[in-house]
Amino acid sequence: MTPDIRPLVAGNWKMNGTRASLDQIKAIAEGVKTDLSEKVETLICPPATLLYVATALCDDSPLAIGAQDCHQAQSGAHTGEISADMIADCFGTYVIVGHSERRTDNAETDHLVRAKAEAAYEAGLTAIICIGETADERKGGQTLDILKRQIAGSVPDSANSENTVIAYEPVWAIGTGLTPTVADIAEAHAFMRDDITKRFGPAGHTMRLLYGGSVKPSNAAELMAIANVDGALIGGASLKAEDFLSIFGAYKTLLD
Numbered sequence: 001m002t003p004d005i006r007p008l009v010a011g012n013w014k015m016n017g018t019r020a021s022l023d024q025i026k027a028i029a030e031g032v033k034t035d036l037s038e039k040v041e042t043l044i045c046p047p048a049t050l051l052y053v054a055t056a057l058c059d060d061s062p063l064a065i066g067a068q069d070c071h072q073a074q075s076g077a078h079t080g081e082i083s084a085d086m087i088a089d090c091f092g093t094y095v096i097v098g099h100s101e102r103r104t105d106n107a108e109t110d111h112l113v114r115a116k117a118e119a120a121y122e123a124g125l126t127a128i129i130c131i132g133e134t135a136d137e138r139k140g141g142q143t144l145d146i147l148k149r150q151i152a153g154s155v156p157d158s159a160n161s162e163n164t165v166i167a168y169e170p171v172w173a174i175g176t177g178l179t180p181t182v183a184d185i186a187e188a189h190a191f192m193r194d195d196i197t198k199r200f201g202p203a204g205h206t207m208r209l210l211y212g213g214s215v216k217p218s219n220a221a222e223l224m225a226i227a228n229v230d231g232a233l234i235g236g237a238s239l240k241a242e243d244f245l246s247i248f249g250a251y252k253t254l255l256d
């Protein structure tokens with residue numbers, strides 16, 4: 001946690017979820033209607049097919065809805081793509097960009113991720129920019145260098161604490177049940193804080209830094225308590241309302 005930063009608990013559903021899964025979004029939207037939502041923000045990023053219906057379900061809930069990617073252009077001949085404006089038009093307020101699965105599957109570069117984040121800002125969305133090292137990079141002792149390079153390349157100069165969240169997701173921790181040690185996460189997040197503060201000045205102090213990679217109910221309290229970890233980006237455990245709400249609930253004791 002960081003003093004004066006409102007944490008964000010975010011779920012990335014990836015390519016999971018059909019209309020039947022809207023019951024889970026309904027349950028999460030209901031479950032976050034507690035006093036804790038004044039102190040902790042919540043977000044689910046379902047697949048684009050569910051975006052519009054999902055936002056309608058959250059009309060009277062503090063739960064925000066976002067998308068998992070956007071194109072860098074505002075509109076045009078880009079078959080199969082979704083623009084940031086379209087996400088805003090569906091009442092989405094966040095978009096994830098540069099997730100490692102897209103960097104790998106779609107060969108997305110830092111340069112492209114930066115352009116996507118800029119498109120998100122143009123549309124009034126908050127970009128969640130993902131960074132993180134692979135297993136080989138970690139073994140080679142390159143973790144902090146990779147984070148530095150990805151922040152420099154993927155985060156636009158116009159980033160601020162309103163329009164940008166940075167998510168540290170070690171690639172080898174995603175979907176594997178493995179997590180870095182508390183000391184390793186603390187080191188990475190302190191490094192990121194220092195790096196963005198040098199570049200963005202005071203905005204760097206209040207920009208949210210999420211941890212993602214095998215966050216689950218059993219480790220949430222420990223991980224969310226780490227200095228400079230301002231919330232979670234959750235994959236698998238965000239698909240079930242019970243698990244997502246349990247991770248959100250971990251903040252009850254942390255914020256007491």
Ligand code: 13P
Nearest residue numbers: 012174175213214235236
């Ligand atoms: P898991 O929580 O399933 O490891 O996924 C993390 C992730 O990639 C979130 O974006």
